[in-house]
Amino acid sequence: MIERDELTGAVVAARYRLERLIRGGADSTSVFAATDLRSNHSVIVRLVTVESIVAEGETSDAERGSLDPNQAVEAFQRHLLSVAGISHPVLVPPLDWGDTALRGERFVFIVTERIEDVSLRELLDRGRRLSASQTLVIGLDLCRALHHLHQLGITHGDVRPANVFVSPDSRARLAGIGIKRGISGTASMSIEQARYAAPEFSIEASATPESDIYALALTLLETITGDVPFAADSLAVTLANRAGKLLPVSADIGPIAVPIEKAGRPEPSDRSTAIDFGRALAQLAGKLPAPEQIASLTTESFRDTITRQLDAVVAEPAPRSAEPAVSVGVVKPADVAVIAPPAERRRYRWLWSGLAAVAVTVGGVLVWQTLNVESFEVPALSGVAEGEARNTVSQLGWNIVISVERSDDVALGEVIRTVPPTGAMLQEGDDLTLVVSEGPTLAVVPDVNGLSRDDAVAALESQGLVVAEVIRDDDAVPAGRVVSWIVTEQPNLLAGSEVLKGTRVEITVSGGPVLRNVPNLIGRSEADAQAQLVAVQLVGQRNDDVFSVDIEVGLVATQTPAVSGQLARNGVVAYSLSKGPETVELPSIVGLTLADAQKKLVEAGLSVGVTTGRTSSRVRSVTQDGTTLKAGDLVRKGTAVNLVFP
Incomplete structure (x- = not known):
C-alpha cells in the first residue's frame, strides 16, 4: 500500500492537483487540499481505497460480500448521486466524484468545496473553548442541517468537530455528507471518529439519525469543556464506557446543559430528534448573552502556540541586616547540657513571647469568625434563568447545588424554587439548592390496545397527547376497539414511555372482520372447491346435488353467495354438485x-x-x-x- 504523502502533487481525473495532505482521516481515507486546474479554485479531495469499500462493508447489506470492485465503485457512486442534489445553506455536498488509479492503487474520489472558515477541530486542538452562546448558535445550524437530512431519509454518519467549520460570527457549515455511506462497519472508523460513536454501535453497526444526534451532543459539549466523555484509545473501550451511561454534563456550563444531556442519552429512543434538539436550543437563545465573535487563528500558528518562550524573571533577594557572627563550637553529645550565654537566652525569651502573642491573636480571630459567620436572606429567584440566579448569589458565600425537575409553569432552564425558600436566612458556607426546570412535564404513553375508541382517545388526551385515528378491518379485534397504536415521531416507544405533551399518537381502530371475496366454485371438483375456500378462511357447506344441463356430473353446479359476494372469516359458502341433466x-x-x-x-x-x-x-x-x-x-x-x- 502506498504512503499517503506520496500522493501529494498527483493529478486526479486530469483535473484536481493534490497540494497538501490534511491529517485526521480514517485509515482508508486520505484528505487533500487541492486545486481545480480548470477553474483554478481551491477544493477538497477525499480519496477512499476501493479495497476498503469492499472489505469494510461500505456498500449495502444486500451487496456485501457479493460485489467485485467494479460493482462496489458503482454502488458507492450511486449513493453519492443520491446526495449530490441536496441543497441546504449549512451542508457541504459533493461537487464531483469518480474513480481513479494513483501509484498503482485504485481509489474513488469525492470533491467538495474548500471552506475558508476554521474547523472546530482546529480550534479545540489549539486550546480554544467556546462560550455557551457561541456553541448554541453553532448547534442551531447543525440541528437544522441534520433535520433536513433526516427528513430525506439520509444519515450523515460522521458528525464530529473535524467536519464542522465555523465563521467568526459562530455560523456553522457541516461537511462530510456523502463521504460515509451510512457507516456499515465499525472497522472503518478512525480513532478520531470512534470518539464520537454512539453506544449502540457495539450491537448495531449502522449509523442512524439517533447516532447523528449523539455525536452532535458530544461535539457541542467538547466545544465548551474541551473534553469528550468516556473517550478511550480504542473503539471497543469507548463503546463499553458509554454503554448505559448518561453523559456527565455539568450544570456549570449553564442552561445549555439540559438539551445536550437529553441528546446524549445512552438509549437511542430517549434522545431528542434533530428538530427537538434545535427547538430546545432556540428556547435558550433569549436567556444567554449575545455571542462574541470567535477570534481568528490566522494571527498565530499552532507551532507558535506551543513553543512560545516566556522571559524568565528572577527576583532579587531582600537585603538582610548585618548580624554578628556566631561561632559554632564542636557538637556535643546528646546527653550533655549546653548553657547559652545570657544575652542569647534573653533574645529567645522575647521570641517565644512574641510567638505566643501571635498565637493568641490568631486563635481569637478564628473564634470571632466562627461566632460571627454572616447570614443572608435567600432572594426571590423563581422564574430567573439558572445562570442569572448563580450570578445573583455568587457573592454570598453559599454552596450552590443544582437539582432539576419538570414544570409546566416554569420555562426550561429557569429556577422553579429554592431550598431553603425565598426569605429564609442562610449562613455563609451552607448549601443553597436551585431547583431548575427541565422543561414541561412529560406525558406517559398509556397502553390503549383493546380499549374502545372513545376510551382510548380519552386516555391519551388526558395525558396531553394528540390523537390521530386510522380505521382498519381486523379479524381478531371487535369493531370499534383499538388494534394498535404508535408514537409517530418515535415508533419504537412502548407503553409507559415518557414523551413531550402535544406528541402525536396514532391509534388503529378495528372496523370489524376483514371481508373475503367469495371465490368462483362453479365447474370445480369438490376437493378443489374446498381448497379454494380454506385459502381465504371461508367454510364450505355441501347441499343436495342438483341436475345441471351445463355442468358435468360431480362438479360444483351452484353456489351461494355468488362470486360477487363477500363474507367475514369463517363465513359459509353453500354449494351443490351436478347430477347431470334431468x-x-x-x-x-x-x-x-x-x-x-x-x-x-x-x-x-x-x-x-x-x-x-x-x-x-x-x-x-x-x-x-x-x-x-x-x-x-x-x-x-x-x-x-x-x-x-x-
Missing part, C-alpha cells in the same frame, strides 16, 4: 292424435319437435336424434321429440 320417461303416445300426443308430452316436460306424414291421422312412431323411442325410454327433460304419422 331425464323423464317417454309417455305412451303411439296411436294418439297429434293434439293428445302433444298434451301428454308437455305434461311429461317434453315438447313436439318435427312432425312427418299426415298429421290428421294418428302417431305411428316417435324419434329423437335419429333414434326410435318407445314408451318408458328416458329422455332428457325439456327436449323435443319428433312424431311420425302415416
Whole structure:
C-alpha cells in the first residue's frame, strides 16, 4: 500500500492537483487540499481505497460480500448521486466524484468545496473553548442541517468537530455528507471518529439519525469543556464506557446543559430528534448573552502556540541586616547540657513571647469568625434563568447545588424554587439548592390496545397527547376497539414511555372482520372447491346435488353467495354438485292424435319437435336424434321429440 504523502502533487481525473495532505482521516481515507486546474479554485479531495469499500462493508447489506470492485465503485457512486442534489445553506455536498488509479492503487474520489472558515477541530486542538452562546448558535445550524437530512431519509454518519467549520460570527457549515455511506462497519472508523460513536454501535453497526444526534451532543459539549466523555484509545473501550451511561454534563456550563444531556442519552429512543434538539436550543437563545465573535487563528500558528518562550524573571533577594557572627563550637553529645550565654537566652525569651502573642491573636480571630459567620436572606429567584440566579448569589458565600425537575409553569432552564425558600436566612458556607426546570412535564404513553375508541382517545388526551385515528378491518379485534397504536415521531416507544405533551399518537381502530371475496366454485371438483375456500378462511357447506344441463356430473353446479359476494372469516359458502341433466320417461303416445300426443308430452316436460306424414291421422312412431323411442325410454327433460304419422 502506498504512503499517503506520496500522493501529494498527483493529478486526479486530469483535473484536481493534490497540494497538501490534511491529517485526521480514517485509515482508508486520505484528505487533500487541492486545486481545480480548470477553474483554478481551491477544493477538497477525499480519496477512499476501493479495497476498503469492499472489505469494510461500505456498500449495502444486500451487496456485501457479493460485489467485485467494479460493482462496489458503482454502488458507492450511486449513493453519492443520491446526495449530490441536496441543497441546504449549512451542508457541504459533493461537487464531483469518480474513480481513479494513483501509484498503482485504485481509489474513488469525492470533491467538495474548500471552506475558508476554521474547523472546530482546529480550534479545540489549539486550546480554544467556546462560550455557551457561541456553541448554541453553532448547534442551531447543525440541528437544522441534520433535520433536513433526516427528513430525506439520509444519515450523515460522521458528525464530529473535524467536519464542522465555523465563521467568526459562530455560523456553522457541516461537511462530510456523502463521504460515509451510512457507516456499515465499525472497522472503518478512525480513532478520531470512534470518539464520537454512539453506544449502540457495539450491537448495531449502522449509523442512524439517533447516532447523528449523539455525536452532535458530544461535539457541542467538547466545544465548551474541551473534553469528550468516556473517550478511550480504542473503539471497543469507548463503546463499553458509554454503554448505559448518561453523559456527565455539568450544570456549570449553564442552561445549555439540559438539551445536550437529553441528546446524549445512552438509549437511542430517549434522545431528542434533530428538530427537538434545535427547538430546545432556540428556547435558550433569549436567556444567554449575545455571542462574541470567535477570534481568528490566522494571527498565530499552532507551532507558535506551543513553543512560545516566556522571559524568565528572577527576583532579587531582600537585603538582610548585618548580624554578628556566631561561632559554632564542636557538637556535643546528646546527653550533655549546653548553657547559652545570657544575652542569647534573653533574645529567645522575647521570641517565644512574641510567638505566643501571635498565637493568641490568631486563635481569637478564628473564634470571632466562627461566632460571627454572616447570614443572608435567600432572594426571590423563581422564574430567573439558572445562570442569572448563580450570578445573583455568587457573592454570598453559599454552596450552590443544582437539582432539576419538570414544570409546566416554569420555562426550561429557569429556577422553579429554592431550598431553603425565598426569605429564609442562610449562613455563609451552607448549601443553597436551585431547583431548575427541565422543561414541561412529560406525558406517559398509556397502553390503549383493546380499549374502545372513545376510551382510548380519552386516555391519551388526558395525558396531553394528540390523537390521530386510522380505521382498519381486523379479524381478531371487535369493531370499534383499538388494534394498535404508535408514537409517530418515535415508533419504537412502548407503553409507559415518557414523551413531550402535544406528541402525536396514532391509534388503529378495528372496523370489524376483514371481508373475503367469495371465490368462483362453479365447474370445480369438490376437493378443489374446498381448497379454494380454506385459502381465504371461508367454510364450505355441501347441499343436495342438483341436475345441471351445463355442468358435468360431480362438479360444483351452484353456489351461494355468488362470486360477487363477500363474507367475514369463517363465513359459509353453500354449494351443490351436478347430477347431470334431468331425464323423464317417454309417455305412451303411439296411436294418439297429434293434439293428445302433444298434451301428454308437455305434461311429461317434453315438447313436439318435427312432425312427418299426415298429421290428421294418428302417431305411428316417435324419434329423437335419429333414434326410435318407445314408451318408458328416458329422455332428457325439456327436449323435443319428433312424431311420425302415416
